[in-house]
Amino acid sequence: xxxxxxxxxxxxxxxxxxxxxxxxxxxxxxxxxxxxxxxxxxxxxxxxxxxxxxxxxxxxxxxxxxxxxxxxxxxxxxxxxxxxxxxxxxxxxxxxxxxxxxxxxxxxxxxxxxxxxxxxxxxxxxxxxxxxxxxxxxxxxxxxxxxxxxxxxxxxxxxxxxxxxxxxxxxxxxxxxxxxxxxxxxxxxxxxxxxxxxxxxxxxxxxxxxxxxxxxxxxxxxxxxxxxxxxxxxxxxxxxxxxxxxxxxxxxxxxxxxxxxxxxxxxxxxxxxxxxxxxxxxxxxxxxxxxxxxxxxxxxxxxxxxxxxxxxxxxxxxxxxxxxxxxxxxxxxxxxxxxxxxxxxxxxxxxxxxxxxxxxxxxxxxxxxxxxxxxxxxxxxxxxxxxxxxxxxxxxxxxxxxxxxxxxxxxxxxxxxxxxxxxxxxxxxxxxxxxxxxxxxxxxxxxxxxxxxxxxxxx
Numbered sequence: 001x002x003x004x005x006x007x008x009x010x011x012x013x014x015x016x017x018x019x020x021x022x023x024x025x026x027x028x029x030x031x032x033x034x035x036x037x038x039x040x041x042x043x044x045x046x047x048x049x050x051x052x053x054x055x056x057x058x059x060x061x062x063x064x065x066x067x068x069x070x071x072x073x074x075x076x077x078x079x080x081x082x083x084x085x086x087x088x089x090x091x092x093x094x095x096x097x098x099x100x101x102x103x104x105x106x107x108x109x110x111x112x113x114x115x116x117x118x119x120x121x122x123x124x125x126x127x128x129x130x131x132x133x134x135x136x137x138x139x140x141x142x143x144x145x146x147x148x149x150x151x152x153x154x155x156x157x158x159x160x161x162x163x164x165x166x167x168x169x170x171x172x173x174x175x176x177x178x179x180x181x182x183x184x185x186x187x188x189x190x191x192x193x194x195x196x197x198x199x200x201x202x203x204x205x206x207x208x209x210x211x212x213x214x215x216x217x218x219x220x221x222x223x224x225x226x227x228x229x230x231x232x233x234x235x236x237x238x239x240x241x242x243x244x245x246x247x248x249x250x251x252x253x254x255x256x257x258x259x260x261x262x263x264x265x266x267x268x269x270x271x272x273x274x275x276x277x278x279x280x281x282x283x284x285x286x287x288x289x290x291x292x293x294x295x296x297x298x299x300x301x302x303x304x305x306x307x308x309x310x311x312x313x314x315x316x317x318x319x320x321x322x323x324x325x326x327x328x329x330x331x332x333x334x335x336x337x338x339x340x341x342x343x344x345x346x347x348x349x350x351x352x353x354x355x356x357x358x359x360x361x362x363x364x365x366x367x368x369x370x371x372x373x374x375x376x377x378x379x380x381x382x383x384x385x386x387x388x389x390x391x392x393x394x395x396x397x398x399x400x401x402x403x404x405x406x407x408x409x410x411x412x413x414x415x416x417x418x419x420x421x422x423x424x425x426x427x428x429x430x431x432x433x434x435x436x437x438x439x440x441x442x443x444x445x446x447x448x449x450x451x452x453x454x455x456x457x458x459x
Contacts, residue, residue, distance in 0.1 A: 042096035049137040053088035080121040080129040083112040087133025088430040163277025165190025169222025175232040182447040184252035191271040214239040229253015273454040281449035282374040284356035290441040304353035305337040339386030343421040352384040
């Protein structure tokens with residue numbers, strides 16, 4: 001017992017001497033490792049906000065000390081560091097996850113009150129620090145916009161699709177190479193036991209499997225399903241559109257942007273839609289080459305350094321979140337890349353990149369994340385002009401300071417069609433993250449309401 005009491009005393013002393021922000025950082029680590037995307041985003045924003053708030057307090061204290069302002073009564077109550085950091089942390093978590101925020105804000109409030117009651121800081125200093133922390137966390141939304149989980153407004157049931165109880169009549173192709181963490185095939189067999197689930201093994205041509213599945217649906221009736229990420233869904237969407245079949249999109253890839261905009265966040269949500277028989281028609285972006293060969297994109301198209309930027313961002317997005325991954329990827333590709341010399345709608349351009357979104361994306365700026373509509377008939381065009389002096393430096397500076405909308409190197413507009421000439425044989429374009437050769441001339445336009453998809457039943 002004597003040894004246990006001594007150990008207890010040492011542990012208590014160690015904990016008591018620990019940095020007061022360590023529990024909050026430990027909480028961020030737990031959220032980051034939870035596997036929940038919302039919790040990971042909350043952890044990243046909270047940690048960044050905490051660091052910014054601490055730095056702001058440190059700069060203010062250093063400035064006051066250097067100018068001997070603490071002797072002046074009007075400025076004696078500088079913001080206190082701990083309440084500022086804790087308030088920033090809790091506010092950032094609440095912005096990303098209101099449920100987690102509801103649990104943390106009372107803890108942050110109690111920590112601030114304790115600091116005031118013990119005399120560590122005066123009540124005025126605590127309030128000033130808390131206000132600073134809340135302001136810093138809120139300001140991060142200017143550079144890193146909040147993610148919106150709600151489906152697009154016009155992705156609502158507005159088309160007739162067959163209701164398939166237990167999945168009877170559904171032929172779903174599962175891409176075994178999709179990058180998701182869920183054992184999708186086994187789970188889907190439980191959710192829809194009457195569905196025809198076809199696994200496309202690694203090394204097998206996915207396009208051939210999808211072609212056969214579409215033929216079988218046409219012969220027997222029902223619907224085509226696809227289980228995978230955006231690239232896999234794109235391949236299935238082409239077959240469904242050309243065959244006039246409804247498509248059930250089961251999100252199970254590394255990235256599932258199209259499914260998220262449809263409001264289909266899980267395999268269960270799509271299974272419910274299939275059994276209930278709710279569907280809608282959405283637009284597709286279309287890419288047509290000079291020889292008339294064409295294909296579609298569900299989300300985005302890009303040229304210039306955009307293909308490399310997509311690869312660099314996607315390699316980090318699941319770990320870091322979209323904005324930090326985009327920032328790191330942007331710096332890497334701009335350091336090594338060169339602008340493309342192309343002609344856009346008859347005007348010669350020297351472009352670092354050209355982005356085209358299938359329907360208008362939000363937020364405005366350089367980090368398009370979600371769409372409020374999937375059938376507005378528009379292409380969202382964003383370009384970075386490489387003809388201006390120091391274009392790379394100006395772009396990165398504007399991106400980091402949240403002034404991109406006023407930067408001369410960045411332009412954004414919406415159109416219904418676009419023509420790109422002068423693509424060299426060495427250049428590529430991306431279509432929903434898949435890279436393709438882009439020699440010659442490319443025409444972009446919209447196929448309005450071309451794809452019928454299953455959608456979540458209305459609440």
